[in-house]
Amino acid sequence: MRHKFIRRQLPVLLYGELTGWKRALTDRHLRRCEECRREYRQLQALHGLLSAAGEPPLREEDLQAARQALRTAAGTRWSGSLIGAPARERRSKRRVVVAAVPALAGAAAGFAIATLAWSGGGDDRALLEGLPPEQLRIENVRFLGNDDAGQEVELSLEAVRPVRIRGSVEDPEIQRLLARAILSEGNAGVRLRAVRVARTPGPDAVDPEIRRALLTAMTTDENAGVRMAALEVVRQLPLNRESRDALLHVILYDVNAGLRMAAIDALEQFMTEFTQEDEAALRNHRGELESDDNAYVRWKAKTVLLERGAL
Amino acid sequence: MGDRNEKKTSEGELLREARAGNQRAFEELLRRHERRVFSLALRLTGSPDEAQDIYQEVFLRVFTGLARFRGQSAFSTWVHRITINVSMTHLEMRRKRGQIEQLTAGPMLEEVGTPRQDTPESHLLSGETGARVQDALRTLPPQQRLVFTLRHYEGYKLREIARMMGCREGTVKRYLFDATHSLRQRLHDLL
Numbered sequence: 130m131r132h133k134f135i136r137r138q139l140p141v142l143l144y145g146e147l148t149g150w151k152r153a154l155t156d157r158h159l160r161r162c163e164e165c166r167r168e169y170r171q172l173q174a175l176h177g178l179l180s181a182a183g184e185p186p187l188r189e190e191d192l193q194a195a196r197q198a199l200r201t202a203a204g205t206r207w208s209g210s211l212i213g214a215p216a217r218e219r220r221s222k223r224r225v226v227v228a229a230v231p232a233l234a235g236a237a238a239g240f241a242i243a244t245l246a247w248s249g250g251g252d253d254r255a256l257l258e259g260l261p262p263e264q265l266r267i268e269n270v271r272f273l274g275n276d277d278a279g280q281e282v283e284l285s286l287e288a289v290r291p292v293r294i295r296g297s298v299e300d301p302e303i304q305r306l307l308a309r310a311i312l313s314e315g316n317a318g319v320r321l322r323a324v325r326v327a328r329t330p331g332p333d334a335v336d337p338e339i340r341r342a343l344l345t346a347m348t349t350d351e352n353a354g355v356r357m358a359a360l361e362v363v364r365q366l367p368l369n370r371e372s373r374d375a376l377l378h379v380i381l382y383d384v385n386a387g388l389r390m391a392a393i394d395a396l397e398q399f400m401t402e403f404t405q406e407d408e409a410a411l412r413n414h415r416g417e418l419e420s421d422d423n424a425y426v427r428w429k430a431k432t433v434l435l436e437r438g439a440l
Numbered sequence: 441m442g443d444r445n446e447k448k449t450s451e452g453e454l455l456r457e458a459r460a461g462n463q464r465a466f467e468e469l470l471r472r473h474e475r476r477v478f479s480l481a482l483r484l485t486g487s488p489d490e491a492q493d494i495y496q497e498v499f500l501r502v503f504t505g506l507a508r509f510r511g512q513s514a515f516s517t518w519v520h521r522i523t524i525n526v527s528m529t530h531l532e533m534r535r536k537r538g539q540i541e542q543l544t545a546g547p548m549l550e551e552v553g554t555p556r557q558d559t560p561e562s563h564l565l566s567g568e569t570g571a572r573v574q575d576a577l578r579t580l581p582p583q584q585r586l587v588f589t590l591r592h593y594e595g596y597k598l599r600e601i602a603r604m605m606g607c608r609e610g611t612v613k614r615y616l617f618d619a620t621h622s623l624r625q626r627l628h629d630l631l
Contacts, residue, residue, distance in 0.1 A: 137613075137617050140613075140616045140617050140620045141598065141613055141616070143620075144591060144592075144598075144616075146597065146598055171624060171628075171631050172620060172624070174631040175620065175623060175624050175627065175631055176592070178573060178627060178630055178631065179573060179577075179592060179623070180592075182570055182573035182574060182577075183570070184479045184483070185479065185482050185483050185574050185577070185578075186574065187475065187478060187479055187482065188488065191478070191482075191488040191491065191492065192474070192475070192478055194492055195474075195478060195491070195492040195495040195496060196474070198492060198493075198495075198496050199495065199496045199499055199500070202496055202500060203500065203503070266461060267461075289461075316500070316503075316504060317496075317500050318500050318501065318503075318504040319504075352496065352497075352500075353493050353496075354493075354497055357533075385489075385493070387533060387534060
């Protein structure tokens with residue numbers, strides 16, 4: 130009994146964190162017990178071996194893939210020069226882009242940031258009029274050219290100012306901004322936040338535009354976290370043909386195993402509401418479901434759906 | 441000493457520039473820390489795919505949270521903590537779904553066929569031994585791997601790990617014991 134207790138203390142002792150009576154007891158025991166001393170020496174040898182192993186091998190292609198995924202998720206907020214990506218070709222034409230990043234509604238205040246870039250030929254200085262200088266932030270300045278004498282210079286830049294929006298999540302204007310953010314905001318963190326805000330009013334109050342945006346995000350967003358958050362909201366909504374098809378799409382095609390698992394869990398919860406059409410849709414893809422790379426998805430498809438009569 | 445001060449100043453300058461919206465400054469910060477983030481995520485999850493997802497999430501959080509970073513800790517410490525938090529969330533989601541880990545020793549052995557030559561540690565272990573060690577770590581259940589990695593490789597105290605995981609210190613100690621026991625069994629012939 131004593132040996133078992135002492136051996137459970139040895140890893141803690143090894144890392145210098147055994148204190149008090151347990152430390153005293155263990156030290157005394159080790160002085161007397163060759164068997165436990167041998168065990169401790171083995172732990173010390175293991176410690177040395179593991180320390181000598183260093184970092185797990187990091188394949189450059191894995192790191193490259195991570196960079197690419199990050200660049201894609203970051204979207205237009207970052208230039209093409211991000212870590213070895215091909216430099217974006219400079220354009221002589223500039224586009225006007227207005228993007229609103231929505232705020233939290235209700236009691237929590239937030240900020241929406243309007244980003245303006247200039248378009249067309251000529252001087253767009255008029256667009257800066259009326260914007261308080263202390264609230265204006267200039268970003269991404271690009272020198273497009275200057276004359277030989279150095280007397281004139283052409284710039285493109287982005288002027289960013291905070292825009293504050295406050296209101297109910299059920300407000301149609303807020304709903305449109307949220308849907309827009311879910312679908313087109315370049316920053317994955319903002320898209321994620323927009324998805325989470327969209328769930329706030331509850332399943333009966335979600336705007337159809339939001340619902341469609343959630344289904345689109347669930348199936349096509351580049352960021353797995355956003356897709357997952359969208360799925361979590363969708364599974365709280367009543368099932369319809371669109372959401373069934375979207376969940377099936379995730380199960381069949383999403384590269385992320387966690388998402389495929391979550392989607393098949395979501396389908397299972399709707400099992401009692403399945404129509405003949407739903408069952409037929411699943412039967413048509415039975416082979417693909419049962420040959421998924423992920424053991425959980427295969428198991429779920431085979432046992433649960435089969436048992437419930439959907440297959 | 442002068443070089444170290446210059447590097448410190450340089451990172452501080454990069455931070456100021458990045459927070460002011462200088463994209464290239466942020467990219468440089470990313471370059472300096474990305475390998476560490478990816479390695480830690482890989483060590484914690486055992487999966488390159490999951491490490492990629494975590495890498496992405498970490499730097500998106502860093503990017504969006506840069507304005508709020510007040511410099512109360514070193515930037516590297518901040519990024520390190522974000523990596524651990526994101527990894528733990530990832531592992532918790534996986535655990536809740538009862539994902540069955542697909543443990544494949546084959547690919548790991550192939551990867552470490554030519555060990556990295558650019559670190560002192562790589563000279564201490566042969567390719568095959570290093571591969572066995574990495575494989576043994578990878579086969580640990582997620583909670584054990586998390587605790588072991590944070591204690592052994594990252595140097596966190598057990599109490600800190602317990603706080604980070606939201607469990608009791610006794611639970612963390614149990615994970616540590618189970619992990620070392622498992623590793624000893626798998627690597628007994630190398631000890």
